[in-house]
Amino acid sequence: MIKTENLTKKYGDMFAIQSINLNLEQGDLFGFIGPNGAGKTTTMRIIATLLEPTWGEAYVCDYSIYNDPKEIRRLVGYMPDFFGVYDDMKVIEYLEFFAAAYRIKGPERRRRCDEMLETVDLDFKRDAFANTLSRGQTQRLGLARVLLHDPQVLLLDEPLSGLDPRARIEMRNLLRRLGQTGKTIIVSSHILPELADICNKVGIIDRGVMSVSAEVTEVMQQVRERFVLQIGISDDDEKAASTLESMEIVDSVAPGDGYLIVTLKEGVEDYSGIPTELIAAGHRINLFREEEVNLESAFMALTKGLGQSF
Numbered sequence: 131m132i133k134t135e136n137l138t139k140k141y142g143d144m145f146a147i148q149s150i151n152l153n154l155e156q157g158d159l160f161g162f163i164g165p166n167g168a169g170k171t172t173t174m175r176i177i178a179t180l181l182e183p184t185w186g187e188a189y190v191c192d193y194s195i196y197n198d199p200k201e202i203r204r205l206v207g208y209m210p211d212f213f214g215v216y217d218d219m220k221v222i223e224y225l226e227f228f229a230a231a232y233r234i235k236g237p238e239r240r241r242r243c244d245e246m247l248e249t250v251d252l253d254f255k256r257d258a259f260a261n262t263l264s265r266g267q268t269q270r271l272g273l274a275r276v277l278l279h280d281p282q283v284l285l286l287d288e289p290l291s292g293l294d295p296r297a298r299i300e301m302r303n304l305l306r307r308l309g310q311t312g313k314t315i316i317v318s319s320h321i322l323p324e325l326a327d328i329c330n331k332v333g334i335i336d337r338g339v340m341s342v343s344a345e346v347t348e349v350m351q352q353v354r355e356r357f358v359l360q361i362g363i364s365d366d367d368e369k370a371a372s373t374l375e376s377m378e379i380v381d382s383v384a385p386g387d388g389y390l391i392v393t394l395k396e397g398v399e400d401y402s403g404i405p406t407e408l409i410a411a412g413h414r415i416n417l418f419r420e421e422e423v424n425l426e427s428a429f430m431a432l433t434k435g436l437g438q439s440f
Contacts, residue, residue, distance in 0.1 A: 131156050131283060131314040132177060137186035139172050146172045147338040149186070154316070154331065156282075159309040161325035161346075162318040164335040170318040171211070173335075174285045177316070178208040190283055207276030211288040215260035215268060221247070222256045225274060232279040246274040250304060266297025273304070284308065284315040291319070302328055350422070356381065356396045359404070362389040362417025373411045377404065389417050 137150040147169040154160050162170050175181040177188050179199040187194065193201045216224060225243040234242055247253040250270040255263065263271060269289055276284065289305070290298050306328045309315055319325055325332065332349055334342040342349060363370040367390060371383045374392055381395045394401060405418055 131158070132188075132190055132316070134173075134177070134188040135186055137173065137176060137188055138184050139169075139176065139181070140184045145338045147176075147335075150335075150340050152333070152340075152343060154314055156314055157309070157312050158331050159305070159315045159317070159329045161329035161332040162316055162335065163320065163325065163332060164318075165320055167337075168335045169338040170335060171287055172338075174208065174287055174316060174318065178206050178285050179203060180208070204279070205281055206283045206285060207279070207281035208285040209272050209276045209287060209289060211291055213272055215263070215271070217259070217261040219260050220257050221252065221260055221263070221271060224260045224271065225278065228275050229278050234278065242278055243274075246277050249277065250274045251300065264297070266293045266300065269293065269297070269301060270304070282313060284313055284317075286315065286317045288318055288320075357394045357398060357401060358421040359392040359394070359401060360386060360389045360417060360419050360421055361392055361404070361408075362415065363408075364414035364416050366413075370408060370411075370413045373408060373413065374404070377407060379404075391421070 132152060132154040134150050134152045137152075138148050139146040150169070150173055152160075162173070164170050172181065176183050176195065177190060179195050179202050183195075187196070189195070190202045191205050193205070195202060216227075219227065222243060225246060226239055229239045229243055244253070244256075247256055250273050252267060252270050252274060255267060260268075260271065273286070273289065286305070290301055293301060305315070305317060309328065309330075317325065317329070326346070329346060331344065332342070332346050333340055361370075361374070367385070371385075371390055374380050374383045374390065379394055379398045379401060380392055382393045384391045384393075392404075405415055408415055
């Protein structure tokens, strides 16, 4: 659906982005992470055909940004970080105005606008003036606007920026629902934890260079030096800890919040025998799970030493 090859943009001697390579399939929800000025917006604007690269190529649904910009614009919905609304327009009028620009006509126009308001949970504001909306409601209105023509690709530049906690949760849930519709979505952000549970792929960019681009699970594996387990025991924790410490694959055992934290030795990936040994030793297990590495921890580990704080 989206493919870039050595995508590069220079301003004089300065690289805004350098050799960006992406390969996203239908249904991917890609989290584009980096600080302000890292190159996220530049990359997205090039994919949306709003900016020409210095060199490199980008394809959207097999259409080239050089040869087929009009076709790409029909397929893409691009929402910038900040956008204006018309002060003298009601929400429904705002959407109908853009629906007309997309050449959606007659009863279909009103039906489509109503459907998008419901999709973004903004139908209760349909008759409010657009300039009276909160920041979160304005973001949802912008998302409704880019969804009007049913694009296959969504490019959302910092949709969570500036939102209060409740609005961020609502927008995150909305993005998750959109990701389940089969659309390919790129969402940029510097709010790391907000993307951890909605994206299946993630890219880390700093000063125009993409340092990481992979499945979220692969990113986690890159920073995991050893597996950590959380094991709950129904009987004697101290005795169970001794049993665990005697196992060859276990490096250390520490108390946790109602469970034991078991760190395995480096390189150990198969821990399937641990429950069997605990049960054989007479212990009853009520919890057994692998401790997850969160996206923020992975991000900090992978960007360590890059010289700029996120």
